[in-house]
Amino acid sequence: MPTERCYYEVLGIARTASGDEIKSAYRRLALKHHPDHNPGDAEAEKRFKECARAYEVLADPQRRARYDQYGHAGLRETPGHDFGSMNIDDIFSMFGDIFGGGIPGGGRRGGRRGPARGYDLETTVEISLEEVLSGCSREVKFTRLDVCTACTGSGVEPGHEPIDCTECGGKGQVAQVGFGGMFRMVTACPRCRGKGRVITHRCGACRGEGRVGVSRTLDVKIPAGIREGQMIRVNGEGEPPSAEASPNGEGVRGDLHVVVQVSRHDRFDRDGDDLIVVERIAFAQAALGATLTVDGIDGEVTLEIPAGSQHGDVHRVGGKGLPSLRGGGRGDLVVLLQLVVPKRLTAAQRELLIDYAKTDDLEVHEKESRGVWGKIKETFGG
Numbered sequence: 420m421p422t423e424r425c426y427y428e429v430l431g432i433a434r435t436a437s438g439d440e441i442k443s444a445y446r447r448l449a450l451k452h453h454p455d456h457n458p459g460d461a462e463a464e465k466r467f468k469e470c471a472r473a474y475e476v477l478a479d480p481q482r483r484a485r486y487d488q489y490g491h492a493g494l495r496e497t498p499g500h501d502f503g504s505m506n507i508d509d510i511f512s513m514f515g516d517i518f519g520g521g522i523p524g525g526g527r528r529g530g531r532r533g534p535a536r537g538y539d540l541e542t543t544v545e546i547s548l549e550e551v552l553s554g555c556s557r558e559v560k561f562t563r564l565d566v567c568t569a570c571t572g573s574g575v576e577p578g579h580e581p582i583d584c585t586e587c588g589g590k591g592q593v594a595q596v597g598f599g600g601m602f603r604m605v606t607a608c609p610r611c612r613g614k615g616r617v618i619t620h621r622c623g624a625c626r627g628e629g630r631v632g633v634s635r636t637l638d639v640k641i642p643a644g645i646r647e648g649q650m651i652r653v654n655g656e657g658e659p660p661s662a663e664a665s666p667n668g669e670g671v672r673g674d675l676h677v678v679v680q681v682s683r684h685d686r687f688d689r690d691g692d693d694l695i696v697v698e699r700i701a702f703a704q705a706a707l708g709a710t711l712t713v714d715g716i717d718g719e720v721t722l723e724i725p726a727g728s729q730h731g732d733v734h735r736v737g738g739k740g741l742p743s744l745r746g747g748g749r750g751d752l753v754v755l756l757q758l759v760v761p762k763r764l765t766a767a768q769r770e771l772l773i774d775y776a777k778t779d780d781l782e783v784h785e786k787e788s789r790g791v792w793g794k795i796k797e798t799f800g801g
Contacts, residue, residue, distance in 0.1 A: 423491050426473035434487070438478065445474035450538060458628050535660035535670035542677055546641060548684040548694075551741055552716055554643035558636060559677060564658045565633045569624035572665065579620035584611035591615035630659070639677050644692065644744035651677040687716060692750025693740045699759045700724065715739045715752050722754055730758035 427434050430444040448470045457463035476482045476494060485493040544557045566572040575581060583589035587608035595604045607613035621627030639651060657673025664670065681689070688695040698713055708726035712719050713736075720736050733755055740750025764772070769787065776783045 424469070426477055426486065429469055429473040430477065436477075441474065441477050445470055445478075450541075453538065458626075535664035537658040537660045537670065537673040539657045539673040540675050542675065543680055544639070544641070544677055545680045545682055546645075547682050548687060548689065548741075549716065550641070551645060551681055552643060554641060556638055556640050557677075559639050559675075560634065560636050561675070562632050562634050563656075564630040566659050567622060567625035567629055567631050570622035570629060572629040572659075574622055574625065574627040574629035575618050576620040576622050581616035581618050584608055584615055584617050586610035587615065589615045630661070637675070641679060642744060644742040645679050645681075646691075646744070647679070647681045647689075649679055649744075651679065653677060686714070689741070690753070692743050693753050694750065695753045695755060697755045697757050698722075699757045700728070701759060701761075705729065705756070705758055713752070713754055716741075720752060724756070728756055730756060732756045 427436070430436075430441065430448065432440055432444045436444070449467060452463045452466040452470065454460075454464050454467060476486050482494065540561060540563055542559055542561045544559060546555055546557065567574075570577060573581075584591070587593050587610070591608055591611060591613045592605050593608050595606065608615070611617050618627055622629070625631045635656070637653065637656060639653060641651065645651075653675040655672045656675035659665065659672050660670035686696060694716060696713065696715075698711060700709070700711070704711075704724060705728045706726065708728070709724045711722045711724055713722050714720075715736075716739075720739055722734055722736060724734070733753060736752040736754065738749050739752035742749050761768075764787075773783060773785055
């Protein structure tokens with residue numbers, strides 16, 4: 420009996436993953452290993468089916484519970500759980516709802532509403548924290564599949580036509596009889612994949628795929644206030660439907676998802692729309708109070724520190740953080756005080772601190788500590 424990978428490992432998720440996490444992981448991997456995006460890659464098709472098997476189990480609470488308790492052995496007792504020989508079109512049909520029609524061929528086996536839709540693409544851009552403040556634009560370069568202009572998406576060499584499939588006689592379906600003739604099952608023809616016709620003369624420009632890879636460059640506007648990991652959807656910049664779903668290149672393109680990453684700042688940390696900064700202050704400033712000039716992200720900010728401030732105290736300056744993506748002003752600049760103790764003192768400073776310590780009955784070293792090397796030098800006359 421062949422060994423199967425753990426379904427959680429297949430989808431790259433933890434055993435405690437939520438339903439949304441399972442769906443998100445499957446969607447990402449299905450797009451990655453999609454046969455239309457990996458033409459002729461048997462390994463990609465294998466991974467695509469493996470992901471479908473894993474999702475079909477883990478997305479069903481009852482099957483997931485059985486799998487968690489008994490592993491793959493528990494599923495072998497469950498009828499209808501065998502994706503090993505399934506046609507990819509059947510997988511598309513079963514899981515098309517996950518993509519909202521945004522997966523090539525999703526829902527193509529009857530019951531599809533509206534025109535065929537291509538699947539979405541994803542790319543990543545990186546911006547600085549200052550660009551989060553003001554908003555910016557980024558030039559995005561990516562490659563996508565487009566309808567082949569030579570064959571207009573049919574995959575057939577110009578001047579030729581597909582012929583009826585000899586396996587199914589042009590019907591697109593074949594019947595199989597099982598369990599001693601007790602029932603008859605009609606499935607998609609494995610040779611023509613349910614289309615009823617096969618291509619004998621493939622287009623030389625696209626090798627019969629009906630789609631060719633093209634480079635694309637867009638200028639994408641990134642709004643102020645966007646956060647790490649948020650996505651900008653550019654409608655209609657994804658790929659057209661596959662040649663199988665739309666032989667004539669008709670249908671609706673998918674979208675381009677631009678995921679934004681915000682580079683780490685050397686001074687500020689971010690908490691939502693607030694900016695956090697650590698400000699160093701001296702003992703005298705903390706004890707007596709002071710007016711500090713703090714460098715904000717878009718200019719200097721004046722901050723009043725009351726007398727008796729402590730290390731770790733937090734002060735907020737309203738409206739000096741980052742803008743809200745939904746409008747409504749800016750967050751705060753959150754200033755975290757860090758008390759800094761000087762490592763070296765002048766003689767005058769030492770005298771003042773010694774006098775202060777005496778007023779509080781504090782035990783201190785009245786002579787400057789020379790350290791180990793200082794004592795060695797003092798002993799040997801260095």
